[in-house]
Amino acid sequence: MGLNVIVLAKQVPDTRNVGKDAMKADGTVNRAALPAIFNPEDLNALEQALRLKDKYPGTTITILTMGPGRAADIIREGLYRGADNGYLLTDRAFAGSDTLATSYALSCALKKMSKIDLIIAGRQAIDGDTAQVGPQVAEKLGLPQVTYAEEVISAEGGSITIKRRLERGVETVEMPLPGVITVNASAPECRPRNAKLLMKFKHARTITERQGEAEDYIDLTADRPYLNIEEWSVNDIESDMNWLGLSGSPTKVKKIENVVFQAKEAKHLTPADEEIDELMKELIANHTIG
Amino acid sequence: MNNVFVICEVDEGKIADVSLELMTKGRSLANQLKCKLEALVLGHNLKGIEKELYPYGADVIHIGDDERLDPYTTLPHTSVIVDLFKKEEPQIALLGASTFGRDLGPRVSSALQSGLTADCTSLEIGPHEDKKAGKTYENLLYQIRPAFGGNIVATIINPDCRPQMATVREGVMKKEIFDATYKGKVNKIDVDAILKPEDLVVKVIERHMEKSKVNIKNSSIIVSGGYGVGSKENFDLLFELAEVLGAEVGASRAAVDAGFAEHERQIGQTGVTVRPKLYIACGISGQIQHTAGMEESSMIIAINNDPNAPINKIADYAITGDVGEVVPKLIKFYKQNTK
Numbered sequence: 001m002g003l004n005v006i007v008l009a010k011q012v013p014d015t016r017n018v019g020k021d022a023m024k025a026d027g028t029v030n031r032a033a034l035p036a037i038f039n040p041e042d043l044n045a046l047e048q049a050l051r052l053k054d055k056y057p058g059t060t061i062t063i064l065t066m067g068p069g070r071a072a073d074i075i076r077e078g079l080y081r082g083a084d085n086g087y088l089l090t091d092r093a094f095a096g097s098d099t100l101a102t103s104y105a106l107s108c109a110l111k112k113m114s115k116i117d118l119i120i121a122g123r124q125a126i127d128g129d130t131a132q133v134g135p136q137v138a139e140k141l142g143l144p145q146v147t148y149a150e151e152v153i154s155a156e157g158g159s160i161t162i163k164r165r166l167e168r169g170v171e172t173v174e175m176p177l178p179g180v181i182t183v184n185a186s187a188p189e190c191r192p193r194n195a196k197l198l199m200k201f202k203h204a205r206t207i208t209e210r211q212g213e214a215e216d217y218i219d220l221t222a223d224r225p226y227l228n229i230e231e232w233s234v235n236d237i238e239s240d241m242n243w244l245g246l247s248g249s250p251t252k253v254k255k256i257e258n259v260v261f262q263a264k265e266a267k268h269l270t271p272a273d274e275e276i277d278e279l280m281k282e283l284i285a286n287h288t289i290g
Numbered sequence: 291m292n293n294v295f296v297i298c299e300v301d302e303g304k305i306a307d308v309s310l311e312l313m314t315k316g317r318s319l320a321n322q323l324k325c326k327l328e329a330l331v332l333g334h335n336l337k338g339i340e341k342e343l344y345p346y347g348a349d350v351i352h353i354g355d356d357e358r359l360d361p362y363t364t365l366p367h368t369s370v371i372v373d374l375f376k377k378e379e380p381q382i383a384l385l386g387a388s389t390f391g392r393d394l395g396p397r398v399s400s401a402l403q404s405g406l407t408a409d410c411t412s413l414e415i416g417p418h419e420d421k422k423a424g425k426t427y428e429n430l431l432y433q434i435r436p437a438f439g440g441n442i443v444a445t446i447i448n449p450d451c452r453p454q455m456a457t458v459r460e461g462v463m464k465k466e467i468f469d470a471t472y473k474g475k476v477n478k479i480d481v482d483a484i485l486k487p488e489d490l491v492v493k494v495i496e497r498h499m500e501k502s503k504v505n506i507k508n509s510s511i512i513v514s515g516g517y518g519v520g521s522k523e524n525f526d527l528l529f530e531l532a533e534v535l536g537a538e539v540g541a542s543r544a545a546v547d548a549g550f551a552e553h554e555r556q557i558g559q560t561g562v563t564v565r566p567k568l569y570i571a572c573g574i575s576g577q578i579q580h581t582a583g584m585e586e587s588s589m590i591i592a593i594n595n596d597p598n599a600p601i602n603k604i605a606d607y608a609i610t611g612d613v614g615e616v617v618p619k620l621i622k623f624y625k626q627n628t629k
Contacts (some may be wrong), residue, residue, distance in 0.1 A: 015438055103400060127438060129560060130408040132396035135364070139400035144492050145364055147393045161495070166389045167554075169499035173363075175492045186553075243403075250405030250451035254418060254432065257443045266592070266602050271611035271619060279591075279607060280623040288568050288589055289511065289535055290628050 002058020003155060003177075005049045006113065008106060008121035008137070009042040009063050009078065011071040015126050038074045041122025043190035045183040048152050049120050050082045050191060056155065060084045062113070066094060066105055072206045075229050079201035080193040086229050087113075088206055093234040096246035099128070103136035105244055108237040110141060118160065119180045123148060134182035145180045146173055150187045206231040291378065293326040293350075294319050295453065297371065297385040297394070298343070300333040300360075305342045308386030308460035313346035315413060315463045316384055322415050323429055325381070326350060330374065332367055332479075334360035340476050347468035354479035358490060361497060362390060365489040366481075368397045373484045375402060380453040382431050384413075387457035399455050405448035406455040407433035409559065411462055411582055418447055425449075431456065436559050436578055443578075461507055461563035461583075504554045509538035510567045514557060514584070517544035518573025518594060519613050525550045527617045528572055534621050540564065542580045545573075558583035570620075572613045576601025593617070 013034040046061075053059040063078040063086040065071050075086030089109050097105065110116060119138075124131035131147070138145035146162050153161040153172070160179065164171045165186050175181075203220055205213070206229045210221070221228040234244065242248060269275045284290040296316045298309040313329060320327040326349040331339055336355045343351050354370050375383070375398070383398075385391040387409045399406035412434040418427040431454040433446040448454040506512060513532040515525055525545075532539045541551035543558055557564055558580040569587035574580060576592070576599055584590070585604050592605035593616045602608040609616055 013438075015441070098405065099396070100400060100403065100405065128408075129437075130396075130406075131392045132399070132406060132408060135393060135396035136400035139368070139397050145393070145397065146492065147364075148389050164389075166499075169497065171361075171494055171498075172496040173492055173494050250403065250448045251407060251433075251446050252449060253444055254447045255445040257445075258441070266605045266608040268597070268602075269607055269609045271609060271616045273619065273623075276609075276616070276619045277623045277627070279609075280620065280627050283568070284624075284627055289624065 001156070002056055002060065003052055003117040004115055005052060005059060005061050006110065006116055006119045007042070007046050007049050007061060007063050007078065007083065008119060008133070009046070009065045009074055010039045010122075010125045011036050011065065011067050011074045012039045012125050012127040013037075036070065036073065038077050039122055039125045041124060041126075041183060041185050042074075043122070044185060044187040045120045045122045046078055046081060046083065047188055047190040048149070048181075048183055049118075052118075052152060052155060053082065062086060064089065064106065064109060064113075066090070066097075066102060066109075069206065069208055072209060072229055072231075076201060076204050077193075079204055080198045081191055082194060082197065085226065086204075088229055088231045089237070090231060091234040093241065093244050096249060097244065098249035098251045099130055099132040100136055100250060101244055101246075101248035103133050103140055104248060105237070105239065106133070107137050107140035108239040109232060110137070112232075112237055117177045118155065119143070119178070121180070121182050123182045123184050131182070134180055138180035141180070143179050144175050145182070146175050147182045149181045149183045152181070201227070203227050204229050292381045292452075293328050293378070294323065295328050295330055295375075295378070295380040295383040297383060297391070298329050298331045299386055299388060299390045300331060300336070300339070303335065305331070305339065306386060306388070306390075306460075307465060308388060308391075308458070310342075310346055311460070311463040311465045312384045312386065312458060313343065313348065314466045314468065315458070316382075317347035317468050319382060319413065319415060319431070320347075320349075323381070328352065328378070328380070330354075330371065332356075332359045332370055332481075333362075340474075344472050344474055345467045345470050346465075347472055349474040350477055351474060352477045352479055354481045356481035356485070358485060359481065361494045363490075363492045363494060364393055364397055365492060366485050367394055368401060369486070369489050370479060370481060370484050371398050372401045374479065375453060383453040383455045385455075385457055387459040391457045395455060395457050402451075402453070404451040404453055404455055405446075406457070407435060407446045407448075408457050410435045410456045410458050411443075411559070413456060413458070418449060420449065430454070436582060441578070459559075459563065504538065504552070506538045506540050506555060506557065506564055507562050509564075511535050511537035511570075512540045512557070512564055512566045512568070512584075512587075513537050513570045513572065514540035514542070514574060515545050515550065515572045515613070516542040516574030516580070517548055517550075518575065519545060519550060520573065522550050524614055527614065531570070531617050531621050534624055537568075537570075540584075542574050542577075571601050571605070572617060574601055575599050576604065
């Protein structure tokens with residue numbers, strides 16, 4: 001029995017690698033200098049989807065992402081690893097969305113898709129670390145959720161069995177389908193790109209991307225429809241504009257401060273024996289240790 | 291109506307520490323706002339649980355005691371909370387940023403279309419002026435949290451939607467008894483009237499919970515390692531030093547991600563917050579994600595190859611050198627001087 005699986009993915013700036021060149025002279029982050037990557041836990045989510053596809057022939061995997069035009073890159077990345085197709089939800093109307101407005105837009109797009117069995121997302125994105133979008137989408141669709149998933153054990157007979165990783169233990173739960181699961185970083189890593197799929201999907205493009213390219217590519221999708229990455233704007237989903245973007249976001253950013261360390265006088269030492277010996281004597285004398 | 295609520299987590303029949311920490315914070319917010327502090331506890335066999343909460347200044351304790359609420363699953367908890375919040379209209383609702391709170395919080399906020407800020411490191415009350423809309427607000431909850439991988443600190447507000455919801459990690463707020471003789475009242479929730487069959491579709495088949503083996507939160511000395519420690523083998527040196535000093539070993543997120551240490555040792559924004567007497571930071575550069583979880587340590591010794599590492603700015607002693615060289619010397623001279 002094949003499943004219709006949607007993977008929610010996000011393109012994020014690689015905040016784990018904020019190097020020296022990523023900081024501007026005034027000490028603020030130069031976002032443009034950070035590489036845009038497939039959110040790591042969304043890759044863990046994709047792997048769980050791919051394992052379902054391995055196990056249950058006929059399963060299709062669709063990637064849904066919301067973001068600017070260049071977010072099509074992560075859809076291609078997903079196709080190279082075994083996803084079947086992708087949707088890019090992109091519109092200025094979505095700009096400034098907080099997690100709730102994002103979840104609303106995604107849920108409207110999901111409602112437009114044909115019969116969904118399972119929605120899988122990463123637990124959280126590294127640019128916000130909120131872990132909110134998965135559960136908020138589930139609520140907007142009226143679907144049950146299982147968060148902190150580490151392994152999908154089986155998906156048979158209309159329900160799915162999942163192992164969850166909690167702070168101090170593991171839990172096995174059963175959820176009827178359709179439903180939403182979010183996957184932890186502790187789940188298996190995503191398989192690498194497949195060379196054949198890379199060849200197959202290397203020219204996969206959204207309509208906007210095709211319009212910007214040489215003429216040869218424009219008609220490529222006529223006989224190879226799988227090369228079309230579906231691009232949806234706000235007009236392609238049924239939504240209430242008041243719930244989208246900034247106006248649909250209950251949370252507002254009042255203030256942003258760049259992190260500046262408060263300097264205090266540190267006593268600088270070298271690893272020389274006398275200095276370490278002196279330090280230890282001092283710490284023992286003032287009862288910090290010992 | 292319009293009070294401050296804390297959604298409490300029950301851990302082995304007791305109120306979880308993070309919830310009590312939030313009760314302390316909630317009490318001070320309620321005092322500032324001149325409103326009541328209310329606690330919400332859902333679970334099973336909760337007889338007498340209110341006694342744990344009164345000393346933290348709970349004016350009202352809502353208790354939903356039903357076997358369908360234990361073990362925790364998302365949907366029945368959400369239904370009961372949404373039902374209660376629609377009646378009580380809290381202005382603020384706080385919950386722990388544990389797997390419980392991070393599963394439940396977004397679900398509740400989505401159902402109520404209210405804003406939720408995750409992993410706040412500070413909560414304050416203050417005004418806001420929206421110049422564009424020509425509106426001013428008094429007494430909003432400032433939800434302060436690091437964002438963008440910890441490179442910025444953002445103050446988030448929810449001007450128009452209620453409740454203003456926030457999650458906070460364990461150890462970030464301080465737990466303090468407000469008044470040991472404080473008495474409030476209990477409101478028993480009629481859970482049966484709220485739950486519907488579709489709330490009960492997710493079933494917990496099996497659960498293995500272990501007591502946490504690592505107790506860094508309550509350790510007075512912590513030897514902590516970062517990515518700069520270099521390897522799991524070098525991390526063994528930190529364990530040796532910790533053994534000698536009677537300390538616990540902590541780690542930065544980078545070290546945990548690199549597989550040098552277990553996740554339960556992680557200190558910082560996405561781990562635990564610690565305030566030991568002595569914090570020895572080995573090979574830790576000092577990104578805010580990490581320092582947010584340890585900067586209140588009474589004394590900090592930083593060991594780093596880089597004399598300009600940010601950690602040195604908050605350190606009391608900065609030793610410029612190799613962890614592999616310095617740590618064995620600390621062990622050696624500690625032993626020599628205590629003989």
